[in-house]
Amino acid sequence: MSVKVRIPTPLRKLTNEAEVVEVDAATIGAAIDALQAQYPGIQERLVDESGEVRRFVNVYVNEEDIRFLQNRETPLKDGDEISIIPAIAGG
Numbered sequence: 001m002s003v004k005v006r007i008p009t010p011l012r013k014l015t016n017e018a019e020v021v022e023v024d025a026a027t028i029g030a031a032i033d034a035l036q037a038q039y040p041g042i043q044e045r046l047v048d049e050s051g052e053v054r055r056f057v058n059v060y061v062n063e064e065d066i067r068f069l070q071n072r073e074t075p076l077k078d079g080d081e082i083s084i085i086p087a088i089a090g091g
Contacts (some may be wrong), residue, residue, distance in 0.1 A: 002079040003031060008086050014042045029072035030057060031082060036042040046084065 002022050007015050015021055021063040025031035026088065029051075036043035048054050052072065059066045066074045076082075 001076060001077050001080075003078070003080045005031065005035065006081065006083045008084055010086060011042060011045060011084070014039045014045070016068060025076055027066075027072065027076060028061065028066055028067065028074045028082070033073070058080055058085040058087060059083070060085065 002024055005021050005023060007019055007021060012018065014086050015061060016019070021038070023031050023034035032043055032053075035046075038082055046057055046059075053059055053066070061069065061074055061076065063065055065070070066072075
């Protein structure tokens with residue numbers, strides 16, 4: 001199933017400056033794998049050594065935080081939109 005992935009500005013250098021890319025995936029984990037296949041180097045920015053989404057990266061499916069869903073196992077359906085949002089610290 002085809003889903004759209006919104007790429008944040010800091011990662012666009014890895015996607016040839018594309019703001020939105022499409023991948024075929026049934027879960028968030030599969031979407032991250034598909035992104036890596038198309039854009040080598042992006043996966044290490046999104047997940048840690050154990051394969052979990054980094055704590056300073058927020059991932060949403062249709063505006064719902066995957067941490068409140070099923071994380072990497074969150075199912076996707078055709079037409080879903082994934083947003084990758086890096087956490088911003090300040091003080």
